[in-house]
Amino acid sequence: MGYAQVRSVALSGVVGEVIVVEADVAPGLPSLVVSGLPDAALSEARDRIRAAVHNSGASWPQQRITVNLLPAHLRKHGSGFDTAMALAVLAAGAGLPIGRLVDAVVLGELGLDGTVRPVRGVLPAVLAASRAGVGAAVVPPANVAEARLVPGVEVRAADSLGRIIGYLHGAERLLDPVSGASVPEPPPLDLADVLGQERGRRVIELAAAGRHHVAMFGPPGAGKTMLAHRLPGILPPLGDEEAIEATALHSVAGTLPPGSGLIRRPPLQSPHHTASVAALVGGGSGLARPGAISLAHNGVLFLDECAEFQPGALDALREPLEEGRIRLRRASGETVYPARMQLVMAANLCPCARPPHLCQCPSVVRRRYLGRLSGPLMDRIDLQVDLDPVRSAALVDTEIVESSEVVAKRVAEARGIAAERWKPWAGANAEAPGHVIRHHRMRLPRSVLHPLVRAVDRGRMSARGFERCVRVAWTMADLDGRSAPDTGDVAEALQMRSRSSR
Incomplete structure (x- = not known):
């Protein structure tokens, strides 16, 4: 007995x-x-760890075992407890x-040949062990x-x-692989690629400076997708805490590339319009x-062709x-994930x-198409603009436009002003509480x-929309280096919420 x-x-x-x-x-x-x-994966571990122990040259106890x-x-x-269960049984x-x-904490899935295989969620697991006062962790090489x-x-x-059994007997050493250089991230897309869309560039800069939500409407080729994909390139890099949060989520989801470091650039997710609610x-x-x-x-969720998404998925x-x-x-209970995007x-x-000029859709069809975007959802979008088609002059002329690097500097300065103003309630204008x-x-x-x-007195705007326009006006003032918004800022914020292209 043991x-x-x-x-x-x-x-x-x-x-x-x-x-x-614990094993008895x-x-x-x-x-x-x-x-x-x-769960089912853990219940199936009985056969996995027994085969792994035999194929590792150890003897499986031929008695009644309770884990x-x-x-x-x-x-x-999950199967990340396999290695710990096998060691407890052998001990x-x-x-x-x-x-x-x-x-130490032990993490890893066991193959039938005794190989320790990588698992998801190692970063939050080791982080939890550190906060609990644990000083060491044994993990698969890939993690x-x-x-x-x-x-x-x-x-x-x-x-x-x-190898772990040999290490515990003092006959072998655990691996201490040298962490290779982090896989460099590809350079972000440059805002200088967007030609002839000054209004769209203005909207994206405002969104970056104030963390505002954006909805862009316009004909194909107006630059909507290009602008959205260039938003992460002008956002400030993630701080240590933000980077750990983002990296932990990708680790749990299994989307973290092997050997990658902390996610420092704000992530961009662009699901297809057929994506389900889940x-x-x-x-x-x-x-x-x-x-x-x-x-x-801590990044950007881009819904291209948003009117094609299921209304239930959008309202979620x-x-x-x-x-x-x-x-x-x-x-089985409640799971809470952060979703500050x-x-x-x-x-x-x-x-x-x-x-x-070529569209022959009846007005009722056009209204029904954009009507898939519910009022309560759109009421939460700070910037709602129509983008005009790009003119030929913008494509032919060689005028140089501002790059993402130049815009990012303005955005960082505006973010710093807003963070100082709203401290300790918020770090950006869009997050400032109403009170x-x-x-x-x-x-x-x-x-x-x-x-x-x-606009409120005429029923054209809700109380939520009123406060969101005020936040956008503060962002405009921050970008211009002014201490407070003026009537022009407020009017422009209202215009950008009413889908006016002028």
């Missing part, structure tokens, strides 16, 4: 918790029982010394670069169960996976736009997408707000 325990980490969304994998080996018919709310995952009330998902039934793992993004934790790699907001059986809105956290974005997170409830939408003016905007020190004079007051 008892042993090894520590690992369980994830719920991007939140990790250190768990104890007692006389009885050979069997293996796994308890502690395991429990503590705390038992927390649901456990309890075969006397494997595990003293060298007392201050080393990701695990080493967490400071203060000694990370070692094991390519096989046999693909946008997250979902799946068992542990709900992050969707496109969470993978765009309304709560995340307000809260900055998405709550996914399942029978900028929404950029683009659409043609009608289904045929022909130039205006702060109405504070006596920040409140704009009624004479400046006259265009908005008139």
Whole structure:
């Protein structure tokens, strides 16, 4: 008879918790029982770890084995506990010394040949272990670069169960692979490529400077997609905390490239218009996976041809736009993913997408087409503009336009001004709380707000739209280096919310 325990980490969304994998080996018919709310992948681990132990040259205890995952009330998902379970069983039934793992967590899936295979979510798992005071982690070689993004934790790699067994006996050493140079990110797309679309460039710059949501409407070839794809290139790089959040989400989703470092450039997600609700907001059986809105956290979610999306999928974005997170409830519990992103939408003016002078769609068809974008969703979009077709002169003339580098400097300066103004409530104008905007020190004079007051009194704008226009006006003032918005800023903000092209 014997008892042993090894520590690992369980994830719920991007939140990790250190768990104890304990094994008890007692006389009885050979069997293996796994308890502690395991999912199907964990229940199937019985056969995986038994074959892995045999193929690693160790002896499987021919007794009654019970493996429990503590705390038992927390649901456990995935195959990342395989290696910890195998070591706990060998320690309890075969006397494997595990003293060298007392201050470590063990992560990794086992192949039938004993190979330790990579798993998802290593970054948030090691981060949770660090916060719990654990000083070391044993991970698969493919996850080393990701695990080493967490400071203060000694990370070692094991390519096989046999190597870990030899290490615990003092006969082998764990791998200490040198982290190679991070795979360089491709250069961002340059805003200088966008010709003859001054209004579109203005809208994108305002969106970047204030974290405003954008909707652009216009004929094909007006530059809507080009502008959206160049927005991340003028956004400020992510700070350490933001980068860890974004990288952890991509790690959980399994979209983090091997050997990559922290995600420093704001991510861009551009799902196809046939994407389902689950693909946008997250979902799946068992542990709900992050969707496109969470993978765009601290970055940009671009919905091209947004009028072609399912109306239900679009309306599912309304709560995340307000809260900055998405709550996914399942029978097994609730998973919360961050979803603080900028929404950029683009659409043609009608289904045929022909130039205006060639379009033969009846007015009712055009209204029905854009009517798929619900009022409550559009009420949350700060900038809604129509873009005119690009004129031939812009394509022929050789006039040099501003590059992303030049625009990014203005955006960074405006962001700094806004962060100082709204401290500690917000870091950008679009995030400023309503009660702060109405504070006596920040409140704009009624004479400046006259265009908005008139729009609200005439029923053309909601209270939410009023506050969003004020935030856009503050962004305009920040970009121009002025201490407060004037009537011209407020009027332009109202114009950009009413889809006026003039």
